[in-house]
Amino acid sequence: MNRRKFLTFMGTAGVVSALGTAKVAKAGVETFPYYDNGYGVLHDMTRCIGCRKCEEGCNKANKLPAPEKPFSDLSVLDKRRRTTPTAWTVVNKWDMGEGKFAFRKQQCFHCNDPACASACFTKCYQKQPNGAVIYDGSQCVGCRYCMVACPFYVPSFEYGEPFDPVIKKCTFCFDRLKEGKLPGCVESCTMDALTFGRRKDLIKIARKRIEAEPEKYLDYVYGEHDAGGTAWMVLMPKPKDLPQCSTGNAAEAKDAAKRAGLDTTLGNQPMAEYTYGALGAVPMIIAFWPVLFGGAYGMTKRREAIAKANLAKATAEEKQKVMDAVVKVIEKEQGAEAAEKARQQMNEALAEADAPKTDGEAN
Amino acid sequence: MRNGKALLKQTAMAAACTFCLIIWGAGPGQASELEATDSGAPSAKVMFPVSAKATAPVASMKPVLFNHLIHEKAVEKCETCHHTGDPAACSDCHSAEGKEEGKFITLEKAMHAKNIAVREDGKTPSSCVSCHEQQTAKRECAGCHSTISPSYDAAWCSTCHNVNVTPQQMADGANGRLSEAANLAVATKTVQETKRAASPATLGPAKAIIDAIANEYEPCVFNHKRHMASLMENIKDSKLAAAFHTQPETLCATCHHHSPLSLTPPKCVSCHPVAIDRMQPARPQLKAAYHLQCMGCHKGMDVKRPVNTSCTSCHKAKAPAAEAPAEAAEK
The missing domain is CATH 3.30.70.20 (Alpha-Beta Plaits)
Known part of the structure; x- marks a missing residue:
């Protein structure tokens, strides 16, 4: 569900519940x-x-x-x-x-x-x-x-x-x-x-x-x-x-x-009617507030996740670029074999550097 | 015949006197037999529904006799009734249809109105009915009259509307053409013919045992005779009571209410059920009927003792033998 759909849904729900409350208030002495x-x-x-x-x-x-x-x-x-x-x-x-x-x-x-x-x-x-x-x-x-x-x-x-x-x-x-x-x-x-x-x-x-x-x-x-x-x-x-x-x-x-x-x-x-309007809103709040705030929370979380993924991607690309540049220089000066070896070693080192981090996250 | 002339003369005189007396007795001259009033007003008067209309009411309610003498003695000053200060006849200002002089208050209103608004100048008029109802607030009357109110039916009207007149007299009276002398003659005849109600033939049982629902207390021993005698003693000098208690059994009708007047009225339990009647929830149950009746009258007559909550004054507490187990159980 995207942001637009969610807001449309919540807006409709709000209007419907407001109409429901108005109906009860109009009913007068029907509280009991x-x-x-x-x-x-x-x-x-x-x-x-x-x-x-x-x-x-x-x-x-x-x-x-x-x-x-x-x-x-x-x-x-x-x-x-x-x-x-x-x-x-x-x-x-x-x-x-x-x-x-x-x-x-x-x-x-x-x-x-x-x-x-x-x-x-x-x-x-x-x-x-x-x-x-x-x-x-x-x-x-x-x-x-x-x-x-x-x-x-x-x-x-x-x-x-x-x-x-x-x-x-x-x-x-x-x-x-x-x-x-x-x-x-x-x-x-x-x-x-x-x-x-x-x-x-x-x-x-x-x-x-x-x-x-x-x-x-x-x-x-x-x-x-x-x-x-x-x-x-x-x-x-x-x-x-x-x-x-x-x-x-x-x-x-x-x-x-x-x-x-x-x-x-x-x-x-009746005494009950003085509080009925306010108390009548309680079920509505109980029903819709979790959805409303849950949705808002979800949206925020999703946005954060996307930003994080983008950042990770950019970092990886940057790393790859640097590595490619380094490998190119080595290839030019020491030959293709040395370049391949250096790439392997660098990849291993990077993987090693990332490994404790993922462990830490797992913990 | 030496004394023939004298005898003839005496006979003639006797005949003349008899004739005169007959004429006199038949005519208005008989009014002198009623006691004269201090004010000089006629001792009694028939009050007709005086109308300004040409077609006078020939068929109408019977007119009312107003005994000026008795009322003059009963009230302090003339202004009690002649509220304008001018001793005119009521119908001078209050005709059957109302006149400007009487602020268009009709004769019917002027005679029967209750709850009359108090006038600012202090000259609040009173009607026959309003004044008579005020009189019943007196202690000796209030016992009965605070608990019952009259049913305004035909019998109530005819207590006052009871003068027998010919249609011609009615028409003349309503047109204001009946001479004062003729009016007085009819009034005098009515006064003399009106008989007062006799006392009830019996005062009922000396002791009435009320035991229909005796349960918590001993049966109530009610001294019927003493209550009746006391009520009658209180009103024996009241001309108002004598005039309006038209039947010997009228006095019985406060307690023995809602049933036709009788010296052998139905028992209370005939109408007041021991347990609540589903169809008549407002009708007092027997227990309450007794208490409401007794206490209502005692309150109206301002009877100080016994106080309402002194249960054992009227019905003694049950013998202690019966009470002891209950008390033991409580402890």
Whole structure:
């Protein structure tokens, strides 16, 4: 392959790969498949009384170790808590202003297009068609990239586990759903503050509730679009001292949602899409860079070899010329026999002089 | 006959009096039987859909009786309703189609509008409906009225639209041709004929045992009678409640909701399933139905105790014998 052919090939390859990348970027939310019929849970904060029965239900359903303080001890609500490897869901108390408090249950939101799964390079996370984002630790290397990627601070790492620590998080009671049972927390909720159903139905239910009591609810279904949409969604009470937001307006709902510990500034795009363009280029680089640089290396090497061969040829010709001249002089002065002998001896000497060099090269 | 003249005279007088009384009783004179107002306005008034159109609505919704006397006593100042400060009739500015004087706000809007924008000059008007709904925010009403909202159906309309008038009176009223005296006569008749709803015939069981799903706790012993008596005591002096709780069973309908009014309503479990109903995921399950209903009302009425999370206040903890093995297992 000559230089021209190679460059033509590489140029074509570059254009083709660029077109391929553009196509992926245009596809939008297709970074992970979206399951239209997936289940979800609607958490209505206005109904939640902070009884911690959901935590107890989760603990029982998933056979987690008993907590230090019993579930009936509500003093734990005074402190802001995060999910841990042994408490996959926690209820926190939030100050909604003007002395009103509301409770919010925290657990995995089971994103439509989960950031944790996009960050995991061992494919431990999978979005299931039933809506659950489940984790399989058999391949986990413990990098905790998923914890960094999750916008809700949900995956928790078993720091207390000396051997083979893995991530623990809410599974949407995946096995229970398969058996036709409700998730542990939903089943134990005393107020139906957790409503289980298909995600698309839940959005309608949420809208109806807001419409029926527009003064009570913030006109925002958290998780409908946030972070690309989540299977678990939250209805918040409208703080009395803040104005109502326009329907689903993330910017206007920001301050109210912040009081409930929810971030409406995550955007409507799945987290994975922010990095997809850059990360999508990686396979292309892996495929074409070896060819590109290999080719460049090959060309350089070939040029060097040609130059070397030319030099050797020129040297040999020069030597031959000198030898012929010398032989001619000897022939003229001492006769043809002496000239032949001198040529032979000179050839031998040259061969001898070259021989150690070739040995050295061989070594 | 010595006393014949006198007897004849007495008989004639009695006949005349009877005749006069009959005339008087049939005519507008009977209005004097209603207590007079302090302001001098008619004690009661029938409000017709006054229209500027030549063809007055003969067939229409029944007109509304406005008891000026009761409302005058209930509000602090005339401006609460007469928002311009001028004690004119509502229909002077707000006709069925709207007039320029009333900023083209129709009579229907003026009487029924909710969520009225606050005016800068402080003279925010209120409609019948907006004012009445504000009244239900009071503690003694808010238990029921914070958890349920009326279904705006025919029965809701006819609570106020209930004055029986002849087509002629309707046409005259709508044209503004009905005399004040005639209006008062109809109004007085309506006031006198309107009967208040009796109290429910029974307060229900003294103790209702709620045990359909008793599992973690003992069954809940609910004192039905005491709850009913307390609700009735709270509103016994409220004329508003008396006027709008039109059936004896109206009070039952907060908890025993969505079913026809009855003294023997269906059980909660008839509609609220023990486990989630796939077809009705939004319908509260039985456990939640109880909790939402009880706590919703207690929250509305600002009942301080028991707090929502005090589980054992309403249903006692299971006997320790049953709990001991579980605890041992945990340890």
